[in-house]
Amino acid sequence: MRKFIVPSLxxxxxxxxxxQGKNDAANYDLRKDRSAPNEMSNKYKKPLVGQDVQNQNPNFLNLEGTSTRGTxxxxxxxxxxxxxxxxxxxxHEFRTDSVWINGxxxxxxxxxxxxxxxxxxxxxEARLHKKLVQALPRYNIEVRVQEDRR
Structure with a gap:
């Protein structure tokens, strides 16, 4: 029993x-941090965390302008x-069923x-493939013609 009294105390x-002490972690603001002004100051025009994440790590991909919405x-x-x-x-020979692109x-x-x-x-299929390749040469195009019996 005595063995456990000292370690438990x-x-x-x-x-x-x-x-004890006040909780500074909840109120911490990187913009007001002056503990290491050479590392995290705006003197070198480095963006702060949260402003520009892509510039923080050079291994991030640049995803600007890759949207499919034309921006x-x-x-x-x-x-x-x-x-x-x-x-x-x-x-005037075919009716489109579906067209999709992947890569x-x-x-x-x-x-x-x-x-x-x-x-x-x-x-x-060969005729349509030839016309599509002339119009869109950057793609490897797969054409499938189906019968419309209406």
Whole structure:
């Protein structure tokens, strides 16, 4: 029993000592920190934490202008999808089912009126593929022609 009295008193004093003092962590403001002015001051025009995260770590990717909404200089895949649909519509031979892009690949599904045998389907896919590659050469385009029996 006596063995445990001294360590328990030391632990109690240690816990009680850790609970004293004011809590500065909740009120800490990096902008007002003057403990290391050479490291975190605005003298060197370094951005503060939270203002510009990408400049804090040079290993972060620059994601500016990569939106698909056309803001910035990134590639806008929505424009390319509309261009592919316009090329399909201008043929007056096919009706667009779906067009989607993933990276450098574009998948195009279209309908053609009437019954098609295998050779006719391959010829139609080749014709449409050629027109799409001329309009959008940056993509590897996969074309699939289906029968529309209406």
């Amino acid at each position: 030391l632990l109690t004093m240690l816990f009680a000592g850790g609970c 910035g200089g990134g590639q806008d895949t929505g424009i390319d999808v509309r261009k592919a649909k316009k090329v399909i519509r201008d043929t 450098d690949r574009m998948w195009v599904n279209v309908y053609k009126n009437g019954m098609l045998n295998d050779q006719q389907r391959e010829d139609a």
